[in-house]
Amino acid sequence: MDVKTVCLGMLTDGTASGYDLNKTFESSFGHCFAAGYGSIYPALASLAECGCVSCEEIQQDGKPDRKVYRITDKGREQLLAELDNPAPSHKVRSEFLATMAFAHLMTPAQVQTVLNSRIRDADENLQFIDEFESGFDHDAPAGVRFTLGFGRAMLHAMKDYVEENRHMFDSDEIQKTVAR
Amino acid sequence: MDVKTVCLGMLTDGTASGYDLNKTFESSFGHCFAAGYGSIYPALASLAECGCVSCEEIQQDGKPDRKVYRITDKGREQLLAELDNPAPSHKVRSEFLATMAFAHLMTPAQVQTVLNSRIRDADENLQFIDEFESGFDHDAPAGVRFTLGFGRAMLHAMKDYVEENRHMFDSDEIQKTVAR
DNA sequence: GACTTTATATATCGAACTGATACTATACAT
DNA sequence: ATGTATAGTATCAGTTCGATATATAAAGTC
Numbered sequence: 550m551d552v553k554t555v556c557l558g559m560l561t562d563g564t565a566s567g568y569d570l571n572k573t574f575e576s577s578f579g580h581c582f583a584a585g586y587g588s589i590y591p592a593l594a595s596l597a598e599c600g601c602v603s604c605e606e607i608q609q610d611g612k613p614d615r616k617v618y619r620i621t622d623k624g625r626e627q628l629l630a631e632l633d634n635p636a637p638s639h640k641v642r643s644e645f646l647a648t649m650a651f652a653h654l655m656t657p658a659q660v661q662t663v664l665n666s667r668i669r670d671a672d673e674n675l676q677f678i679d680e681f682e683s684g685f686d687h688d689a690p691a692g693v694r695f696t697l698g699f700g701r702a703m704l705h706a707m708k709d710y711v712e713e714n715r716h717m718f719d720s721d722e723i724q725k726t727v728a729r
Numbered sequence: 730m731d732v733k734t735v736c737l738g739m740l741t742d743g744t745a746s747g748y749d750l751n752k753t754f755e756s757s758f759g760h761c762f763a764a765g766y767g768s769i770y771p772a773l774a775s776l777a778e779c780g781c782v783s784c785e786e787i788q789q790d791g792k793p794d795r796k797v798y799r800i801t802d803k804g805r806e807q808l809l810a811e812l813d814n815p816a817p818s819h820k821v822r823s824e825f826l827a828t829m830a831f832a833h834l835m836t837p838a839q840v841q842t843v844l845n846s847r848i849r850d851a852d853e854n855l856q857f858i859d860e861f862e863s864g865f866d867h868d869a870p871a872g873v874r875f876t877l878g879f880g881r882a883m884l885h886a887m888k889d890y891v892e893e894n895r896h897m898f899d900s901d902e903i904q905k906t907v908a909r
Numbered sequence: 910g911a912c913t914t915t916a917t918a919t920a921t922c923g924a925a926c927t928g929a930t931a932c933t934a935t936a937c938a939t
Numbered sequence: 940a941t942g943t944a945t946a947g948t949a950t951c952a953g954t955t956c957g958a959t960a961t962a963t964a965a966a967g968t969c
Contacts, residue, residue: 550827551917551926552826552925552926554827555827557801557829558827558831558834561831561834566946566947566948566950567947567949568946568947568948569838575831578827578830580821581821581822581826582824582827582843583820583822583927584926584931585926585927585928585947586795586928586948586950587927587928587929587951588924588925588926588927590948590949590950591837591949591950592762593860593901604794608843609759614947614948615946615947615948616947616948626800628831629834629835630832631838631882632828632831632834632835633835634824634828634843635842635846636843636846636850636864637823637824637825637827637828637843637846638822638823638824638825639823639825639826639847639850639887640759640763640819640821640823641819641821641883642761642763642818642820643761643762643817643818643819643820643824644730644762644814644817644819645817645818645819646761646762646819646879646880647730647734647738647758647761647762647817647874648730648734648812648814648817649872649875649876650738650740650757650758650870650872650873650875650876651741651808651812652871652875653740653869653872654809654812655813659813661816662815663735663814663815663816663817664746666815666816666817669818670816670819673859675891676916680899682950684830690830690833691832691833691897691898692830692831692832692833692934693830693881694830694897695829695830695832695894695897696826696829696830699826699829699873699887699889699890699891699894700826700867700895701842702886702887702889702890703821703883703886703887703890706878706882706883706884706885706886706887706909707819707882709882710878710879710882710883711879711965714875714879714913716877717871717874717875718871718875721818731954731955732954732955744915744916745921747918747919747920748916748917748918748919754920763956764955764956765955765956765957765958765959766919766920766921767921767922767955767956767957768921768954768955768956770919770920770921771920771954771955772954794918794919795917795919796918796919858935
């Protein structure tokens with residue numbers, strides 16, 4: 550499951566340009582599977598080359614041409630094959646946690662700043678999910694609702710954990726730990 | 730904060746070879762910041778080139794030579810500068826969630842298999858954290874305890890969410906949703 | 910005794926991905 | 940006037956991922 554596969558999946562919902570797919574990556578998939586133009590355009594080119602999508606160029610006045618992609622039968626087949634993976638991965642890459650692992654090399658003030666920014670980031674993402682969800686005009690498929698709820702649950706757990714454990718880095722707590 | 734920086738941080742705890750660092754990445758950092766030989770060896774080479782670490786080759790009989798790396802003053806300085814980032818990122822890349830977003834293209838059996846594997850994976854990771862934590866002979870720094878607790882909290886939240894929401898994909902629920 | 914796995918240790922390589930940048934053109938604010 | 944947002948394409952250097960190669964010894968298994 551790479552960017553190509555996710556693009557294929559998005560195209561089952563109708564035709565789209567690279568620009569359109571980028572917006573979908575930012576909104577629906579931003580919290581769980583990010584991708585930018587640097588991945589999307591090469592993915593579409595590669596999918597077109599192997600016959601998984603077809604491409605129609607639409608001229609526009611003033612703006613650059615739109616390249617509208619459509620999934621083919623071969624593309625559908627390949628998508629279903631890749632969705633058949635019984636154990637898809639779930640990976641975290643956290644500069645935040647890597648930083649916290651070295652908290653003893655930082656000042657207490659630096660650590661608290663990092664913790665504050667993490668809570669702020671979680672709040673922003675929660676708000677983003679709420680706004681995105683309330684913007685549905687029609688019912689979203691169960692899968693999408695599931696992923697949004699998942700994101701919300703993880704962000705709440707993150708906030709709770711940080712708030713309940715940040716005292717570990719209070720200056721007086723550090724004194725106690727060193728004294729032990 | 731990239732693999733280079735994390736390697737520098739690990740080297741504040743004493744000298745180590747690439748092989749040693751790989752083990753640390755697998756154990757302490759596996760759940761939040763993964764890296765393999767393909768990142769570690771180039772990182773060490775690059776750190777040696779810019780004078781952030783020094784390298785001593787130790788001959789061994791039978792086994793290949795050990796290249797033992799030590800952090801330099803310049804390396805310490807650079808590490809502190811990189812730890813100063815007030816808003817380090819926390820990113821998720823989830824083939825699992827990307828798959829679930831397309832659950833409507835899969836059979837109910839396939840979806841349940843994927844959910845089962847996610848719960849199994851969470852359980853394995855929880856067990857791993859427990860074993861790793863109980864293996865501490867001396868007290869780990871607060872930062873490391875924080876990251877392990879964080880991982881545990883997120884894994885519990887993940888399990889709970891999946892267990893409480895998997896009914897969304899029961900065949901009878903799908904009937905209801907379609908009928909609405 | 911033969912075979913396989915695990916541990917020790919190095920390193921590379923292609924494919925994929927990230928984040929930034931470049932180019933063009935409207936439109937709407939400040 | 941100048942900045943920012945929207946619409947649209949695309950590339951590129953640097954990083955990272957995952958697999959693979961090479962070599963030896965110890966330990967477990969059939």
